[in-house]
Amino acid sequence: MILEVAILFVKNGEEKDFEIASQFISSIQGYLGHSLRKCIEQENKYILLVDWEKLEDHTIGFRQSEHYLEWKKLLHHYYDPFPVVEHFLTILENKNNTQYFI
Incomplete structure (x- = not known):
């Protein structure tokens, strides 16, 4: 599985x-x-996370x-600046809050 990550800055007032x-x-x-x-600290900042089977x-x-x-x-006119989109592979995932000691 591939995770697409885009940090989006939306024009002020158009959130x-x-x-x-x-x-x-x-x-x-x-x-x-x-x-x-949506970012808590910055009103017009978002992160888009999309899961794909392959790149x-x-x-x-x-x-x-x-x-x-x-x-x-529908969406591209909201961005300022245009977002950088990157793709990531999962190396480690902990969904049940298990603590690991090293």
């Missing part, structure tokens, strides 16, 4: 409209789910689809 528009994401092959999180599902499957063109039309 609520952005939040409504960002609910749109397509179910391209390989899409597993996503979450949008190409995002970089080719989504980015070259009609769904992406709609996503781009």
Whole structure:
């Protein structure tokens, strides 16, 4: 599984409209789910986390689809500056709060 991470800075005053528009994401092959999180300290800062089966599902499957063109039309005008998008592999995951001692 690949995690796409984008830190988004939304133009001041447009946060609520952005939040409504960002609910749109397509179910391209390989899409597993996503979450949008808002920064507590900075009103116009968000982090978008999208899980994909493999990198190409995002970089080719989504980015070259009609769904992406709609996503781009709905959301890209909110960003200032345009976000950097990076992809990550899970090395360690602790979902049950188990403590590890080293």
